[in-house]
Amino acid sequence: MKEFKDKVAVVTGAASGIGRGLAGQCVKEGMKVVIADIEGARLKETEKELKASGAEVLAVKTDVSKYKDVEALAQKTLDTFGEVHLLFNNAGVQAETSSRKPPWEYTLADWEWVMGVNLWGVIHGIKVFVPIMLGQKTECHIVNTASMAGLITEPQLVIYAVTKSSVIKISEAMYLQLQHRKAKLGVSILCPAFVTSDLGNAARNRPKELQNPAETQAEPEQPSLLNKIRKGNWKTLSPEQCAELVFQCIREDTFYILTDPLIDTLMKQRIDNILKRQSPTLPEF
């Protein structure tokens, strides 16, 4: 997809961080933008801010883990703008910020919450929007947000990493299937390393029914196995820088969008272990 002016974009998780940056870039490109988020107050703020620049904006409170919400998001988009050309399946959460545990110690509620938003949210997005986009027969593009965590060996952010590697698999299959069908729908997978955002405070949007009992929430944080990753010379992007990179990649039809070359080092370690039939090692520089 190369032309954005007057086209329609939908951004999930648009009230904060990367999603907010993407919505802002959509407006800069002259697009009409539908912003979707579970956090009503911040969504309204974002709507106000984007409208102030003269953009056509529709805000739809949406919980992407609920299929009906995503169906309603698509319907409201079509009712308002008639078409949809660009979808960012971007909403995401992580449960591991206050307690880094081995896989068997996470509660079922932890698994359910993060899988619901990060994995089912993307599944809902593609189930609802791909048929609409294919039916339009116009140039369209979908960007699914994964993470570097989906590409490297990840011993601690395990639920998060499971969801993100699954989103990469889904996106690869989408890309190849759409190419095979010569569809006008492109796909990219965004794998950020570090972008300034409020992801560390994701629990603010955790539904009551998926909260852990108070005593498990109060557990002290386990020592991190991943400190060495932090020692790398990473560049932390602003959401705006990340969004500019994403649009450049959509224009160039780049599938894998990696925000930092250091991810390559960690990916190579994992692939080397697999190719040499060695056991996993902790990622390090």
Ligand SMILES: NC(=O)c1ccc[n+]([C@@H]2O[C@H](COP(=O)([O-])OP(=O)(O)OC[C@H]3O[C@@H](n4cnc5c(N)ncnc54)[C@H](O)[C@@H]3O)[C@@H](O)[C@H]2O)c1
């Ligand atoms: N920031 C980073 O360094 C980084 C790195 C790798 C991947 N990511 C991914 O980028 C995406 C955006 O995260 P961010 O870093 O901007 O964090 P963020 O917390 O600033 O933004 C995430 C947004 O998703 C929304 N959200 C949460 N649950 C939702 C739900 N059920 N339905 C709809 N919206 C929901 C939140 O309200 C928030 O506005 C996520 O998928 C995240 O996993 C971020």
